[in-house]
Amino acid sequence: LQAYAALAVMATIPIYLGSYAGLRYPKQARWRTGSKLNDDEDEDEQNAKEFFSFSDAKMYPLVGSAVLFSLYLLLKFVSKDIINTLLTANFTFVGYFALAEVLMLAVRYFSGNPLRGRFLLTLTDTPANEPELWRLRFGYTHLSVWIAALATTALYAYSKHWILSNVFGEAFSIASIQLLSLDSFATGMLLLAGLFLYDIFWVFGTEVMVTVAKGLDVPIKVTFPKNVTAILEQGVFTSKPDVPFTMLGLGDIVIPGIFVALCLAFDHSNHLKTRGNKNSQSRSFSTPYFSTCFIMYILGLVTTIVVMHTFQTAQPALLYLSPACILSALGVAYFRGELVALFEFT
Secondary structure, three states, rough: HHHHHHHHHHHHHHHHEEEOOOOOOOOOHHHHHHHOOOOHHHHHHHHOEEEEOOHHHHHHHHHHHHHHHHHHHHHHHHOOHHHOOOOOOHHHHHHHHHHHHHHHHHHHHHHHOOOOOOOEEEEEEEOOOOOOEEEEEHHHHHHHHHHHHHHHHHHHHHHHHHHHHHHHHHHHHHHHHEEEOHHHHHHHHHHHHHHHHHHHHHHHHHOHHHHHHHOOOOOOOEEOOHHHHHHHHHHOOOOOOOOOOEEEOHHHHHHHHHHHHHHHHHHHHHHHHOOOOOOOOOOOOOOOOHHHHHHHHHHHHHHHHHHHHHHOOOOOOOOHHHHHHHHHHHHHHHHHHHHHHHHHOO
């Protein structure tokens, strides 16, 4: 029960935090407590957002299948140690930036300060009046966060400890939900429906998904020991404890998570249409779509866990999570008479 509760917490926290971290507020002239960026940085962040298009959603299950099967073949015919070493190098490099981003988000939020930094590095092409190719503004707080993220990354690369792996998994999830956006509800529903079939096939129809999930020792999943007492007896700091773990793939967090985040964006859009510029920066607004979809995600996750525990076999989580998210958004829109507005929202 403790392991399942831990998985549920590790799945829901990134969705909630990532959804609010990725919410875009109308531009403001100055920093206000509770918003993440000032006017200039807000524009940079808006431009940095990556959008899933309808065509991307159509191709994603096919591309995901190709990648998954390729990893399966590599695990079958190439040394698992070599594969894990190469993937660890890749994930620790990317994970460093994800962890640094999440730490900066936390510092900005709790300090109520934009923390733009007093130093500015720029890269320009000649002649000098050409537009900047790259710029980086930072300060002492940024340096402290970067050093902390680097130390954590180095410790994970050295130890491969399951707790640090979970830290990176959570950072990946939060950063992904913050930076990725669906361009419409139609795209989100198509993506969830496609991955619904993808998950069923690769989990129930083959051994591929389970083999890859168990064979890769990289932060593509969150894990928790089924026997906490045994972990305490062996030592919390033991990197490879002889204890069975339960796990949840990051895809089961991030993919539904960006749909839940879209629901929050729709709620915020409705709030702005109703209130105009009044309290446009407030986080206190009605969230019927977000709250319902978030709760349904939790119920879908609980269903996954109950079925997994009952039958003692791996379950395709999106079998339960995809319908829960899609039907929650459609249900709320139907009862509020906003189905047209839902599908027109971009």
